Structure formats: C-alpha cells, structure tokens
Amino acid sequence: MVDAMALETSDPTQTEAWAAQFAASMKAGDVLALDGELGAGKTTLVRGLARGLGIDPGSVSRPTFALMNEYEGGRLTLVHIDAYRLTGPDALASLGWERLIADPSVIIAVEWPSKIEGALPPERTTTIALQHIGEDVRAITVTPPRGWTPCPTTGKRVPPDSPTWPFADRQAQLVDLYGWFAGKNTISRTVDPERDDLSDITHASEAHPTDDSD
Numbered sequence: 001m002v003d004a005m006a007l008e009t010s011d012p013t014q015t016e017a018w019a020a021q022f023a024a025s026m027k028a029g030d031v032l033a034l035d036g037e038l039g040a041g042k043t044t045l046v047r048g049l050a051r052g053l054g055i056d057p058g059s060v061s062r063p064t065f066a067l068m069n070e071y072e073g074g075r076l077t078l079v080h081i082d083a084y085r086l087t088g089p090d091a092l093a094s095l096g097w098e099r100l101i102a103d104p105s106v107i108i109a110v111e112w113p114s115k116i117e118g119a120l121p122p123e124r125t126t127t128i129a130l131q132h133i134g135e136d137v138r139a140i141t142v143t144p145p146r147g148w149t150p151c152p153t154t155g156k157r158v159p160p161d162s163p164t165w166p167f168a169d170r171q172a173q174l175v176d177l178y179g180w181f182a183g184k185n186t187i188s189r190t191v192d193p194e195r196d197d198l199s200d201i202t203h204a205s206e207a208h209p210t211d212d213s214d
C-alpha cells in the first residue's frame, strides 16, 4: 500500500493510469472505499485498477445499473460494488457480502461506501476520495486503513499485523538497527530508575546462566 497522499489528475486517462499503478501495490483482501459525487471519476478509477491487475478495463461497466460485478482474468479478482442503490444490510447480504469479505483472493472496490458504512473492515479499507476541481481536473486523496502507523525509517504506513511492524519491511528494520550500531540513534533523556520500571528486564547473565555452578 502507498502512504497517505494527495494528487491531481487533469484528464480521465491520468486517473486511470494512476489507478493502474496503484493496483500494483494492492494485495488480496484489500478493500477500497471510493468516495466522490456522481461524475467524480470513481468508475474511471476502477477501470484503471482493472488494467493494473491485468483485467480487460473494457469489462468495467460505465453506467450505474449493476450493483455488483466481478472481473476475473487478472492477478486478483476485482469485485466492483456500486452501493448507490443498496438500501441497507439486507441488500448487502443478498450480494453474498459475507462470502466476499472472507474471500482471500479478491480486492473489493466500493462506490458510494457511505451507503454500507459499518460493513467495511476498517483495518483493511483504504479510502480514495475523488473531488471535482475543474472540468477535467480531479483531486485524489488516499487515506490508508485505520490503525496503520508510519514506519520510523521510511515514513510509509504499516498495517498493524505486519511481521516487521512498526517497520515497512525487513530492510527498513535493518536500516534502523544499523542506526543504533552506528551511534546515529541515541536515547534523548537519561534513564531514571525511580521513574522507569526496569524490573521486567532479564539480565543476560540470568537468561543464560554460565556453567560455573556445576
């Protein structure tokens, strides 16, 4: 996933191209909430996602008549939901929402996510807001899932379940470690034994007793 960011596009092909690029960073299970008024470019963006995943972008329908489409044939299956005319949790259930949200091989992109607020898992949902700036100009703002924190090395947002948390990846972790060895990182205040509870720290000599006692 990319970091929180904002950009502007000045025509639909740019929006599509950006989305195609963005799709490369997406993984199975990701959910996208696409915010924006009618004509903001949500469907255009989904077409770009499809292309980025290796799906024929022509299969992404322009008008708002289908509530849900599944586009296959790419790196991952793209599920495209237009929630505009969904009237609550029952309607969502009839689309097989439970199965979709548990399916480990799909990406779900939702237009009009406010209509199904609460159904989207916050720790997996990236919000992309599209805003009409001018005739062909759109502002795109990406907000990563809630609970993600910035990596101390790269500043990239890291999901709470990452094996290298709070670091973006192994390399970022090693760079930080190197900083300590190289003396670039220091503790900015002296340790106060009265204030800092150090009682839980196991000393190396206790953890690995020597064989002297034998």
Ligand code: ADP
Pocket: 009, 010, 011, 012, 013, 014, 015, 036, 037, 038, 039, 040, 041, 042, 043, 044, 045, 062, 111, 135, 136, 137, 138
């Ligand atoms: P939505 O799904 O949000 O209702 P659509 O993607 O269906 O929006 O339609 C967006 C319309 O705006 C299209 O006609 C598209 O050609 C036009 N458009 C103009 N400029 C842009 C842009 N920069 N990004 C996306 N769409 C744009």
Ligand code: MG
Pocket: 042, 043, 062, 063, 064, 111
């Ligand atoms: Mg649309």
